[in-house]
Amino acid sequence: MGVFTCRRARPRGVRGWITPLFATCVALTQAIATPHAHAQDPTRLTIMVSGTAKMIYLPATLAQRLGYFRDEGLEVELLSQPAGVDAESELLTGFAQGVVGFYDHTIDLQAKGKEVRAIVVFSQVPGEAELVSTRLPATVGTMRDLRGHTLGVTGLGSSTSFLTRYLMAQQGLSAADYTMLPVGAEHSFAKALRSGRIDAGMTTDPIASRLVRNGEARVLLDLRTLESTRAALGGPYPAACLYLQSEWLEAHPELATKLAHAFVRTLRYMHAHDAEDIAxxxxxxxxxxxxxxxxxxxxxxxxxFSADGRMPDDGPPTVLRVLAASNANARSKLLDPHIDLSRTYTNKFVDQVRERR
Structure with missing residues (x-):
């Protein structure tokens, strides 16, 4: 079935010099050992997942549990990071061969001079919900009403921060009108909401549904359906996907094809089975x-969830527009002709899977 590992994000706080020194030594050891191991056996791959428990990334775990990686002759290790910005860092250092995260990172990285490419798209919606604590009065009914409040995101530079900036900007609010606090995801997000560290925030299922059911939060804005996503963002927003460094992709097209086949099989399985069976x-x-x-x-x-893993034609322009509107500092780099969207994704590998059918 393969290896399933959930690794915590590296600590950001400084608790003396021993902890960061130890973390640095471990990171260096991994960075040195991992490429060597993969050089010996290129079918052993490490994929960072921006939160394995998040429902939006379910295809990664499901592919492994169904044995689809093994069927392709691959030994895939899934490692979990709560925020996409942390997962992409592991990819860029060469520790991981791929990331299951948000497509918007491929555009953001190109603006920073890094080339990565999405090869399988899982969905056309973010799958996120902006939750507001039930401690706040019912008069807080729109994003604009969050002015002056503290909003939780998984991490600074994460997809939730991009979306939060955009949605607040659409209400005429600047970054100075609210506080954005990185609190992680899942249980750390819930803890921050319960403790009052944040008044509202963006998160995914299953934690979003759990907080609402418990009466601890209510949904302020929903990005979990195509209709609500189009209304809020102006079009489909391809989000969860598998992306790889372009250089690695060009060097290992056969491995990329195997990964694409495993994930497309998984997406087809999801469309052929009910939620209870998948769960x-x-x-x-x-x-x-x-x-x-x-x-x-x-x-x-x-x-x-997509049935074929293809990138929708109108998806990348929507994502680029959202990123440009959410980041004033990088806006000039994100606007054409600086960004070549055709280099941020390819349907080549999923199309090959369709031809093999």
Missing amino acids: AHMPPEFRRDHPELYVKALAAALPT
Whole structure:
């Protein structure tokens, strides 16, 4: 079945000099050892997932649990990072061969002179919801009403921060009108909301549905359906995907084809089975104390997942527009002709899978 590993993000705070020194030594050891190991056996791959428990990234774990990587002759290790910005760092250092994260990072990285490319798109919506604590009065009913409040995101430079900036800017608010606080995802996000560190924030299922069900939060803005995503962002927003460094992709097209085939098989499986069957393949800790709520949230999410892994034609321009509007400092680099969207994704590998069918 392969290897399933959930690795925590590296600590950001400084707790004396021993902890960061130890973390640095471990990171250097991994960076040195991993390329050597992969050089010995190129079919052993490491993929960073921007939160393995997040429902939007479910195809990664499902592909492994179904044995689809193994069927392709690959040994894939999935490692979890709560924020996409941390996962992309592991890719750029060469520690990982791929990232399951948001497509918007491919555009953001190109603006910074880095070339990565999405080869399988999982969905056309972010799968995120802006939640507001029920401690706040019911009069807080729009993003504009969050002026002066502290908003939680997974990390600074993460997709949730891009979307938050854009949605607030659409309401005529600048970054000075609110505080954006990185609080991670899943349980760390819930803890921050419960403790009052944040008043609202953007997160995914299953934690979003759990907080709403518990009466701890209500949905202020929903980006979990295509209709609501089009209304809020002006078009489809391809989000969860598999992306790879372009240089690695060009050097290992056969491995990329195998990965694409495993993921497209997974997406087809998801469209051919119900939520209860799919949930049964997930690790028990993903469902935790409310398995029926997990199944319900998954059933609602299933229609948003792609059946073929292709990038929609109108998706990349929407993402570019959102990024340019959300980041004033990088706007000039994100606007044409500086960004070549054709270099941020390719349908070549998923099309090959369709031809093999």
